[in-house]
Amino acid sequence: MKKINSVDFRPFKNNEHEQFHADVVKEIENVTSETLGIIPIYSPYVLAVNAEHAAIAVEIGSKFTETIEDSDLFRDQIYRGFVLQTQGNTMNYDPEVQEAARNIMRIIDQVGDMRKQNYNQESETMVSLITQLKSNYLADVTKCNQLPMLNKLEEANNTFMGHFGTRGDEQAARISGNVRLARIPVDEGFHNIANVINANALINGDADYATFIDKINYLIDYHKNTIKIRQATREAAKGKAGKPTV
DSSP states (O other): OOOOOOOOOTTOOHHHHHHHHHHHHHHHHHHOHHHHTOHHHHHHHHHHHHHHHHHHHHHTTOTTHHHHHHHHHHHHHHHHHHHHHHHHHTTOSSHHHHHHHHHHHHHHHHHOOGGGSOHHHHHHHHHHHHHHHHHHSHHHHHHTTOHHHHHHHHHHHHHHHHHHHHHHHHTTTSOOOOHHHHHHHHHHHHHHHHHHHHHHHHHHOSTTTHHHHHHHHHHHHHHHHHHHHHHHHHHHHHHHHHSOOO
């Protein structure tokens, strides 16, 4: 049975994210939401896509937007790495490391999903988290050998705040379209649609959905490959920059 593949939208840049969902809307219109059995959840998705487009139209006026996106993605990658490292340490062979990691995880769990916060809120939450870990849980962080990554996270968060502050100075008189928050309901809408279509294909057979599913999976694969190429290019550039000159 064919099904719409899973996709993580976090690495998508704003223009990639907007284009993907615009293409999905076109494909749904070609087939019709009635045929796909998604009428109740399609309209909210379209409204969310339009809201994101409007937010991007505001953001695009800033020459610093691209830098902000990149530095935000970088700090989020480091944070996810820190969380995964902590989770791994909860299963460490050393009981003391396990206990230290559990202490850190309790603080992380209290923070929740920072991706659902706007840029300023995430920056503040990140500062609060780092300060608390360094002030009250430094022994635990050290026991888990995670201080270097925590320092790198602090550095990345400070870099982001510097970039965002520069953009803020430039656009002090503008109303900023918060693209990041606008993306959340779009992603939720898409995942709801994918889940319903996959369920319909399972129940009714995929004959009526196969062509649509193939087209959506093509879009997903295309953007995943774009992200892989971009990441590989960055890694290659880092490696080249790190080589000693002769």
